[in-house]
Amino acid sequence: MIGKLNHVGVATPSIEESVKLYRDMLGATSIGEKFSMPEQGVWVCFVNLPNAQIELIEPYGEASPIHGFLAKNPKGGQHHVCFEVPDIYAARDEMRAKGATVLGTGEPRMGAHGVPVIFVHPKDMGGVLVELMAEPKAAH
Template identity: 80%
Template structure:
């Protein structure tokens, strides 16, 4: 079922500060602009690597789900891992049939394709995002 490791999601109190760190300390050279996803309560920004991406996530608004994560991890840290799948509804149904807890209905994610999240209790303590592979091309 799972295909490419599309990205790792990293929470941060400040995308601007994190981008500075990735550029200046780790020498990253390709970083997108940040943009808001109000319906998910996050600002996002991607650090592009040759084979994958780092998604930087900063809270947007008072109800952001990232506030609780940052309360426990004030400097930020690894928030989730995203794997690509061919079809999100088939993936969701297969997981539910095997007893996994899928969080919410498929919705549009940061790459414009459908995503779901799977509860860490079923995923070895790791929050897992599944996203449909973009239909245009891999990057």
């Protein structure tokens, strides 16, 4: 089912500081603009590598779902891993049929790449919060 590893989600208290880190310390040369996803409660910024991305996420608003993660990890850290799947609805149904817990209502919602995504609970994924996303039409 899973295809490419699309991105690693990295939570940060400050996207600006993280951008300095990836740009100036690690020498990444392609970093997008920061943008907000109010419905998801996050600011997002992509660090583009030749084969995948780092998705920097910073809390947006008081109800952001990543406040808890940053309370436990004040400097930030690895938050989720995202894999591409050919059919997000089939993936959702398959995860459920195999006993995994799909977060929220289970209805895929629009992710930062403009394609629908779901999240699977880390308790069923070896402690890893797994995002599944429909394969984007444009190559990244």
